[in-house]
Amino acid sequence: MTHPAPPPHAALQQPARAWFESLRDQLCTTFETIEAAQGGQPHFVRTPWQRPTDDASPGGGGVMSVMKGKVFEKVGVNVSTVFGTFSEEFRRQIPGAEEHGGFWASGISVVAHMRSPRVPAAHFNTRMLVTSRGWFGGGGDLTPLRLDTPEAATDAAEFHAAFRTACDRHDPAWYPRYKEWCDRYFFLPHRNEPRGAGGIFFDQHDSGDAKADLEFTRDVGRAFLQAFPSIVRRRMPEPWTPEEREALLYKRGRYVEFNLLYDRGTLFGLKTGGNTEAILMSLPPEARWA
């Protein structure tokens, strides 16, 4: 990158990137195995993309991986590593970008929209950011069709327990804080309703021990890799009705509303000339409004 990152995060750039790409591989393999058990043969299709480059912003890029199957109606797993210089507008908004505006960012982002209304949708992402400072961010949240069923309670409990374990391994204060942040973040004020059953959300995570923070980020990824496929396997054999499927499509309309009205990553990405296809891969394949 143009402006070398300061220690200690500089030394973690390549290990972080390698982890995000390894996690991508593990998630894709797991999701493909679930599809194969249903007799299907869908596979992830990988599409690399390059960030448009200029003198001020040298570039980087990423790889979109998308699978459309019987269980996963549409699941996208993006990895990207980009670097350059923030515009003047963004320098004031990004910690550590005030000085030279240089940045390096690497991360993974996952959104799964499921065919069955009995299987919750899920979102997960983690990333490492380096400006004149360095930090990690990310989280995961689960979106069942309904919150008021015993099944939803069971699934949410497993999802939250996995993240709690990942957090508690590092600091018992983090899970309550990051769960609460998730509840606050994934909320639709204009509908006065939560997006789903929550999870964790964190940003500018910098404990002072960058190596430990990367390990925490790995543990959060492992938690998602463990919990979400387990929930999918439990719910996918359940039969469902056309009425439930219809209700799912309306629920997905709310998902679209959240992502386009409020999601910071989406709005930031679109405003900074990010890869539109990769950013909007989070949108569901089909949605309805009343």
Added chain:
Amino acid sequence: MTHPAPPPHAALQQPARAWFESLRDQLCTTFETIEAAQGGQPHFVRTPWQRPTDDASPGGGGVMSVMKGKVFEKVGVNVSTVFGTFSEEFRRQIPGAEEHGGFWASGISVVAHMRSPRVPAAHFNTRMLVTSRGWFGGGGDLTPLRLDTPEAATDAAEFHAAFRTACDRHDPAWYPRYKEWCDRYFFLPHRNEPRGAGGIFFDQHDSGDAKADLEFTRDVGRAFLQAFPSIVRRRMPEPWTPEEREALLYKRGRYVEFNLLYDRGTLFGLKTGGNTEAILMSLPPEARWA
């Protein structure tokens, strides 16, 4: 209202409101007549709503009219008349609201999503705003599935000609200005594509002759009432394929993206505690993303 509007717009509040409600009746009748010619019997369902009131913002409300038919998959016609006091945040953004923050607003808003991919979608709205100043705003735009067909050119020509005639009756400088404003406004930068075939868009229209400006606003409404039903009648007999219908659903995804990412009325309405159902009535009944 709390703060009486200054002349000359004060005297036009009730005539403006009456016009918007009369235009609503004429549009609904016309659209119901089109449906009846197809052998259907769908009618507009009217739902009144009240603006939540408090001491600072006395209220008002509106009526949503929605029809779901064979030709009009979903068409909504909203009228509303609201009044109160802008929050401190918005006083700085709204002309004439700096002083006492009082406002009165009345308008009509129409969005039609059509079942046939051969019939373009359409949006239209006009409104009168009064703060310590007064003005009109609005416009209409047409969204065909494709822009590069002879049919799209014919329809766009009729749509634009009607608005040009309405404008030219008042000032020949307005149509070119308001057409260009529409092209600039209804554009998706993240897709680098226009929303559709354009039309006209205007805001803070205040020629200095408020009565003439209301008459201009009436003429713009009459133009839409003439041109859009004519286009619908021309295109609705055309047969269409499932592939075209599928393409329409993806095109509608772009419509959702525009309204939730960029549309000022949508974002302003949701942020100022407007009626969510009425504001989001613009969203299509069904949409897809790749």
